[in-house]
Amino acid sequence: xxxxxxxxxxxxxxxxxxxxxxxxxxxxxxxxxxxxxxxxxxxxxxxxxxxxxxxxxxxxxxxxxxxxxxxxxxxxxxxxxxxxxxxxxxxxxxxxxxxxxxxxxxxxxxxxxxxxxxxxxxxxxxxxxxxxxxxxxxxxxxxxxxxxxxxxxxxxxxxxxxxxxxxxxxxxxxxxxxxxxxxxxxxxxxxxxxxxxxxxxxxxxxxxxxxxxxxxxxxxxxxxxxxxxxxxxxxxxxxxxxxxxxxxxxxxxxxxxxxxxxxxxxxxxxxxxxxxxxxxxxxxxxxxxxxxxxxxxxxxxxxxxxxxxxxxxxxxxxxxxxxxxxxxxxxxxxxxxxxxxxxxxxxxxxxxxxxxxxxxxxxxxxxxxxxxxxxxxxxxxxxxxxxxxxxxxxxxxxxxxxxxxxxxxxxxxxxxxxxxxxxxxxxxxxxxxxxxxxxxxxxxxxxxxxxxxxxxxxxxxxxxxxxxxxxxxxxxxxxxxxxxxxxxxxxxxxxxxxxxxxxxxxxxxxxxxxxxxxxxxxxxxxxxxxxxxxxxxxxxxxxxxxxxxxxxxxxxxxxxxxxxxxxxxxxxxxxxxxxxxxxxxxxxxxxxxxxxxxxxxxxxxxxxxxxxxxxxxxxxxxxxxxxxxxxxxxxxxxxxxxxxxxxxxxxxxxxxxxxxxxxxxxxxxxxxxxxxxxxxxxxxxxxxxxxxxxxxxxxxxxxxxxxxxxxxxxxxxxxxxxxxxxxxxxxxxxxxxxxxxxxxxxxxxxxxxxxxxxxxxxxxxxxxxxxxxxxxxxxxxxxxxxxxxxxxxxxxxxxxxxxxxxxxxxxxxx
Numbered sequence: 001x002x003x004x005x006x007x008x009x010x011x012x013x014x015x016x017x018x019x020x021x022x023x024x025x026x027x028x029x030x031x032x033x034x035x036x037x038x039x040x041x042x043x044x045x046x047x048x049x050x051x052x053x054x055x056x057x058x059x060x061x062x063x064x065x066x067x068x069x070x071x072x073x074x075x076x077x078x079x080x081x082x083x084x085x086x087x088x089x090x091x092x093x094x095x096x097x098x099x100x101x102x103x104x105x106x107x108x109x110x111x112x113x114x115x116x117x118x119x120x121x122x123x124x125x126x127x128x129x130x131x132x133x134x135x136x137x138x139x140x141x142x143x144x145x146x147x148x149x150x151x152x153x154x155x156x157x158x159x160x161x162x163x164x165x166x167x168x169x170x171x172x173x174x175x176x177x178x179x180x181x182x183x184x185x186x187x188x189x190x191x192x193x194x195x196x197x198x199x200x201x202x203x204x205x206x207x208x209x210x211x212x213x214x215x216x217x218x219x220x221x222x223x224x225x226x227x228x229x230x231x232x233x234x235x236x237x238x239x240x241x242x243x244x245x246x247x248x249x250x251x252x253x254x255x256x257x258x259x260x261x262x263x264x265x266x267x268x269x270x271x272x273x274x275x276x277x278x279x280x281x282x283x284x285x286x287x288x289x290x291x292x293x294x295x296x297x298x299x300x301x302x303x304x305x306x307x308x309x310x311x312x313x314x315x316x317x318x319x320x321x322x323x324x325x326x327x328x329x330x331x332x333x334x335x336x337x338x339x340x341x342x343x344x345x346x347x348x349x350x351x352x353x354x355x356x357x358x359x360x361x362x363x364x365x366x367x368x369x370x371x372x373x374x375x376x377x378x379x380x381x382x383x384x385x386x387x388x389x390x391x392x393x394x395x396x397x398x399x400x401x402x403x404x405x406x407x408x409x410x411x412x413x414x415x416x417x418x419x420x421x422x423x424x425x426x427x428x429x430x431x432x433x434x435x436x437x438x439x440x441x442x443x444x445x446x447x448x449x450x451x452x453x454x455x456x457x458x459x460x461x462x463x464x465x466x467x468x469x470x471x472x473x474x475x476x477x478x479x480x481x482x483x484x485x486x487x488x489x490x491x492x493x494x495x496x497x498x499x500x501x502x503x504x505x506x507x508x509x510x511x512x513x514x515x516x517x518x519x520x521x522x523x524x525x526x527x528x529x530x531x532x533x534x535x536x537x538x539x540x541x542x543x544x545x546x547x548x549x550x551x552x553x554x555x556x557x558x559x560x561x562x563x564x565x566x567x568x569x570x571x572x573x574x575x576x577x578x579x580x581x582x583x584x585x586x587x588x589x590x591x592x593x594x595x596x597x598x599x600x601x602x603x604x605x606x607x608x609x610x611x612x613x614x615x616x617x618x619x620x621x622x623x624x625x626x627x628x629x630x631x632x633x634x635x636x637x638x639x640x641x642x643x644x645x646x647x648x649x650x651x652x653x654x655x656x657x658x659x660x661x662x663x664x665x666x667x668x669x670x671x672x673x674x675x676x677x678x679x680x681x682x683x684x685x686x687x688x689x690x691x692x693x694x695x696x697x698x699x700x701x702x703x704x705x706x707x708x709x710x711x712x713x714x715x716x717x718x719x720x721x722x723x724x725x726x727x728x729x730x731x732x733x734x735x736x737x738x739x740x741x742x743x744x745x746x747x748x749x750x751x752x753x754x755x756x757x758x759x760x761x762x763x764x765x766x767x768x769x770x771x772x773x774x775x776x777x778x779x780x781x782x783x784x785x786x787x788x789x790x791x792x793x794x795x796x797x798x799x800x801x802x803x804x805x806x807x808x809x810x811x812x813x814x
């Protein structure tokens with residue numbers, strides 16, 4: 001069988017070249033994703049930055065720790081606690097103590113993200129004055145970098161200051177140093193400090209202070225801003241590559257299996273001849289398996305090499321778009337090569353199982369009499385598998401809608417669910433080939449008739465060629481449509497919650513000081529509702545510590561500027577002993593008491609005053625300022641008093657906020673500006689998934705069309721002998737290609753619509769605006785690209801074949 005397999009490989013090199021190409025590209029795709037995923041598993045420890053030269057850093061409690069039967073659960077506090085005053089007093093007896101402060105600074109003409117610090121902390125980085133001197137007065141500063149020179153006057157949100165010195169930047173921040181006294185005015189809270197003393201003595205001094213940590217050596221990096229940013233970035237990268245790898249694996253397996261099955265199915269006459277010559281069904285199957293084994297092994301090896309070569313380019317791209325840290329590179333893990341190689345080989349063998357089994361069961365004379373038309377295109381296996389997958393998709397959707405509709409809004413769900421329907425549609429595609437091509441009967445001319453009859457006669461061939469179009473359109477419609485639908489629902493929720501005439505926000509993501517809030521409250525005709533971001537933590541099912549984003553509000557003022565999506569209770573019942581929650585909470589009955597931890601870790605038991613609908617998951621929690629210690633007001637919603645002129649109030653708000661550099665917008669403008677949209681990682685992840693999938697399916701589409709065209713040389717020659725001109729034959733080939741693309745696009749659009757309908761049902765059950773958004777422009781572009789590829793890939797080999805004399809081509813062997 002091995003020698004016979006080698007002979008068929010030589011004789012049918014074009015067909016096997018198509019299978020080889022599809023499998024090699026699929027394995028390359030798996031290798032690239034596997035290498036990227038392996039490289040995103042671990043992040044190297046970052047060295048200390050701001051406190052690289054500090055002897056000891058003492059940091060206040062910044063982590064909530066809650067014991068449970070399953071071990072201690074932790075969450076980062078929204079508002080870290082200051083180091084207790086008694087602890088600071090004990091530390092001062094040991095040596096010099098320098099209080100550290102960090103606060104945002106907005107400067108005209110300066111970098112977008114400036115961070116202020118007291119000058120006494122500069123030595124611990126270390127920063128050294130390059131030009132000028134240290135600040136001595138409240139209106140003097142030292143800046144890092146070269147964006148301002150000594151003597152320059154700079155207007156900031158904390159007043160106009162004069163630059164008296166500059167220090168070299170270290171790359172991790174743009175710093176502005178005030179005097180220690182001025183820094184204390186701008187940021188009174190002290191959450192960490194530097195102690196010049198023996199570490200052992202410092203640890204003894206902080207003993208008993210809950211949550212306070214003593215940092216030395218490499219642990220000093222935990223005192224830097226966002227010390228876990230590398231790990232967080234790689235966690236996001238891991239999710240991105242995991243999603244991309246899963247979709248890539250599905251696409252590659254789907255296309256490769258379809259291509260191999262198509263290649264084997266085209267050889268039914270050859271198998272019939274072998275049966276007539278005495279070959280047993282088992283021998284035919286072994287021959288086909290040997291062919292698949294040879295092609296699979298060679299293609300998988302080539303794909304691993306190609307993937308290893310292409311993976312660094314992917315790593316460079318994710319670094320360029322700032323999805324990964326600058327040091328991210330592809331590592332030397334070996335398991336992705338093994339997984340990709342053996343997966344490719346398994347897919348190659350699996351792709352020929354059904355077709356070879358069917359060919360082996362065909363009687364010799366029956367196989368030799370079989371025409372090119374597909375008889376029994378829907379085999380029992382296709383019926384069973386296609387129906388089972390379709391029922392599985394429907395049942396799981398119904399169960400999810402009835403049990404946990406919010407699960408359909410998660411990325412892992414709306415990325416994976418289309419795969420069931422795509423596979424089911426591909427298996428059942430021969431059923432719809434004739435109905436989809438029936439409209440061609442209304443078109444005049446013989447070409448339309450030939451296209452319709454060829455597509456119907458070769459239903460399995462049409463389904464195989466349409467498969468790449470199906471998966472391309474279905475993925476593009478499902479993934480982009482899901483994110484667009486969720487974005488639209490989130491934006492609608494934001495607009496519905498806001499009834500304020502104006503919304504004033506602090507500059508640069510900072511907060512308003514008390515004087516600015518007083519000026520805003522004093523604006524005639526303005527009813528002001530100030531709010532601050534915070535968090536509330538709750539232990540659910542006795543084991544899961546859940547963080548919910550919260551807003552600290554004045555209940556009386558809230559009613560005038562917001563319309564909460566309440567399912568039960570009243571927002572006006574909110575007080576210092578209660579909380580407004582949403583239906584996602586385990587306890588969400590008005591009047592129930594719930595044990596929570598506030599943003600600074602303080603434990604409280606609060607009464608549920610009202611319950612909001614779940615929506616898209618962004619409704620959060622509302623508390624009073626008393627239950628948000630450490631939170632600073634960053635947004636002011638403004639309603640108009642009776643008879644107030646909106647233009648006059650807007651002008652007053654502008655004057656009140658101008659010294660602090662805030663921004664005044666109408667409620668509609670603010671809702672549009674804060675449209676949640678998709679997360680950056682999600683957007684790039686979908687771009688990566690779709691880009692790779694579209695490229696691969698595009699190549700596979702062209703590959704399959706070439707394979708199909710190579711089997712029709714004799715058919716085209718017969719048409720020429722029957723009187724058709726070369727141009728008529730090419731027009732027919734092109735029209736057939738377009739018909740196949742349209743069939744695949746219709747199936748893909750149906751799959752996308754069904755998936756998005758499920759998401760729409762989930763949004764409706766969650767009381768969220770449910771407006772389905774199909775990316776029509778993207779779908780049109782993808783379909784047009786597939787049409788161009790398919791038409792070109794079919795016409796070019798047909799044109800080459802038609803250059804030979806018709807009589808010679810009609811007698812060509814298969």
